[in-house]
Structure formats: structure tokens, C-alpha cells
Amino acid sequence: MLYLDSAHGSSSMHSAAVMSSAATMVPAEGLEAYMATGSTRSIKAREHVFSAGDARTHVFRIEAGCVCLYKIMPDGRRQVIDFAYPGDYIGLGCDTEHSLNAQALEPARLRCLPAATLTRLAGRDPALGLKMYEALSLELAAAQDHLFTIGQRSAAERVACFLLALSRRNRRRDKDPGLVVLPMTRSDIADFLGLTIETISRMLTKLRLAKIIDLEQCTLVRILDGMALERLAQGEAQL
Amino acid sequence: MLYLDSAHGSSSMHSAAVMSSAATMVPAEGLEAYMATGSTRSIKAREHVFSAGDARTHVFRIEAGCVCLYKIMPDGRRQVIDFAYPGDYIGLGCDTEHSLNAQALEPARLRCLPAATLTRLAGRDPALGLKMYEALSLELAAAQDHLFTIGQRSAAERVACFLLALSRRNRRRDKDPGLVVLPMTRSDIADFLGLTIETISRMLTKLRLAKIIDLEQCTLVRILDGMALERLAQGEAQL
């Protein structure tokens, strides 16, 4: 899951966060311990982990790779809800069926735990229940930030938020926040941000021409001016 | 909270729901029992229950009235995340601060429970923890459906989804699903759907001219053709 969260740590009382995300970054030691008992599953690129409507038999933790969570209409319109990364949980929730589709963007490895087992354990161990609550609480905050981004921000602001979210994720994982890898296609990004691939491409070139980023490859973004990117994301500047 | 959910009960495996919502419709008998021990608070119209950044001291259940949950940027752009109705919980989550603003749209009555008490109780009673998890799970599903609506649907589709969500809420509460009361202003609806007040107004008149709804007052919508409204929401028809 992405963390498209508040820009400069201390956000003012009434200001909305830049963005946040929908799979679940693990704040869950208890969960992790239980998870360790689960089996692993390897997934090929573009293969689905589960589809909307499938019975929610398992909860998964991403061990390696990146998974795209999305909803789709019969007419083909698709909304990407989140991208889940190693350490994130997917498939949490109470419904008996999954409401999202989960597709690997690259070869991935998952740790699986039967949902029934998790519910049973949580019925005995209140700490585990609270951890699951905490995990969902983060997902919810992420979804609400994403909602703000899609409902209120311009195309340039959305792309800036998206890149900043990936950069902050890197910082949290002790990876270089100045170098952002994009395991997803332009189409995935477009469906995540409620835009088209052409608009994504145009905004990236605008950012490049403004010397705010460099596109070393089309899947590799070097952030040259993080401050400018944040100002853009906050609507304090425009391209 | 609104239920902008799947249109015709049985939604196909890969199809996205029409919409759902972000405060928490109570599936929580345990929660209710604990809540009953809390104090009540009366709120005037347009008064805030809490603001983003406030310490999350209490969790509230709406007893009467309607509460609008929103995020706002320094430049004034506002995203309404949800509308909470009697029976819904607001203020759930793990963060020490509220991330949303909660404003009463009309005089309201709330039941309050200290957040610390709730956490303590949940630490002892796993069933309560699971109920809270369930409540958040519903909020999350709602936020994800809303995300789809804002990211992918046209203005007419969004308005149709919104009206259907209120109609379904009525059905669930054994009120007339054919008569929808709008306690919120056009501006609240616009900020909820990521549109402008003018667009909301225009779409409502279009629906009226198409004999799909009747506007008995500007706060009172009579649904004349629910099927047509659903087809519209699903993108199977247009105005």
C-alpha cells in the first residue's frame, strides 16, 4: 500500500493530507507472528491473487513484488484502489467475499493465512484483534486521503502526490527517497489517479522540463527538487 | 454514513459497486451496549463535533441529526468524505488525532464514549474488538466505492449514485425509499461528489426533465423511476 500522506510531518489542523493508501502497511507485530505460521504462494506477473466476488478464504502478506488492487465495471472502467508492497497486508475485511481484484504487477511471493484461522485467533487474543483494527484504520485513512486527491486535485497535483507517496514509502523503508521505481504501467497509474495514460505522460514530461524530476527510464524517476514537488502537490505552485 | 453500494444485490464477480460510505453503520451489538453507558451531547446546526488535528478523545454515535465528515486544504478546497446518520459511528480509528472534520448539518444529538475506555474494553473483550474491526471494514468498503465513483463516473452517474445511496439507506431503515430528504446543501453534495454546485443543480434538473425524479422542494427528492436511476448509475444509460 502507498502512503500518500501529509506532506511536511506537522500538518495544520484543518488541512487535508496529500494522500495515503489502501493495502495495509503492517503495524502489527501480533499479526506478523501469526502470519509466520502461514504457507507461501508464488505468483507470476499479471496473475491474479484473488478477484472481486471470490470467497475471502485467506489474508495475504506481500513478501516480494507489487500487487495492484482494483475495481472494474462491466464496461471496462477501472479504478485502482491501491498498490500493495512487501510488508503490506491484502484481503483484510469482514465480508465473506473479496470486494477488490488483486493482480501482481511483477512476479510476487505471498504469505497466506486462512481467514477463518485469523478470526478464530482474534476471538481469543484481544491484542490481535486490535492489531487488525489498527491495520484497517491505516487503510481507511489512506483511502480517505486518496479520495481527497481524486476529488479535488488537478492532474499535475495528483501526479506530484503520487510520486511523493512513493518517495516517502522509500524513506520509511530506508531506501533512497530520491529514486522512485515504478513497477506499474502508465495505465495503472492513470486508473489509480482517475486520469488517462496520455495525461500521466504529459504531466511527467512537464515535471521533467521544469527540472523537478528526471526520467532515467520510463519506470525510473529521479526526484531532483522534492520541495518543488511538495509545493505542487499542496497546490502552492503550478507547472 | 451512506451506503452507495452495489446496485442490484447480486453484482457480477468483476463489477464494481455503485458506491458505499465512510462513517460506520453499526453492525456492532457489543459496541452499542458499551455506547449506552456514555453521555449525550447536543450540537447546533453547523457546529463542529470535532476538527482535524483535535485529540481523538471520544468516539461518537449519532442519535439524531446528520453529520458531515470532510477534509479541507488551506486554499479552501474541500472533500466531503461521508455523511453520518443516526446509528452511525464517527471518530473511530487508531490515530491519536482526528484526521477529519465533523460538522452537524442540522441540530444533532450524539452519544459519546471516551476513546481510551473503548480501547481498554476492547483489550479485555475480543468480541468488542472484532465489532470495531467490522465497523471499520464497512467504512473502508464505503470509501473504496466512493473512490470508484469519483475517479471513474460522469457527473450524471455520480448524482444518480448519490440519490440511490440515500434511497437504499431509507429502505434499510424501513423508511420510504421513494422519497429522499437532503439535509445537506448543494455545496455539501458537490464537495462529496467532486463536482460544483452548478453541476449538481443541472444534473438534478436533467433528472427532473427526464421524469426520473421530482423535486418537491429543493431538499426533497421523489424518485419516480428507480430502475432508470440505477441504469444511469451503472453507466447502462445516459441522460
Place this chain on the structure above:
DNA sequence: CGACTAATTGATCCAGTTCAATTCATGTGG
């Protein structure tokens, strides 16, 4: 190297915004 798919770039279009009046409600004081 050739075939395919993904990404970029350009030209045009249009849904929804913006700006600008009215019109409609609602409440208030004489």
C-alpha cells in the same frame, strides 16, 4: 533483427467549470 506492446507527443473536442444574473426560500422586523 523483427514483432509486439508501452510510452510519448500532437491536434482537436467536450464535459464540467467559471463567471454572471436571476429566481427561490427563509427568516426578521416594522
Place this chain on the structure above:
DNA sequence: CCACATGAATTGAACTGGATCAATTAGTCG
């Protein structure tokens, strides 16, 4: 009880950000 004030809603006209349509161009895999 009505006249008038105030904010909300509607309606119209013009504009524009992002979509759509249409080529290229750049990667990537047999």
C-alpha cells in the same frame, strides 16, 4: 401579516483542463 433582506438554488453563456483520436517513437522479448 407583509416587505424586505439574506443566503441557497437555478439557469445561461463562455471558457478550459483533461479526454479523445491519431501518429510516432521507444522498449522488450523471441
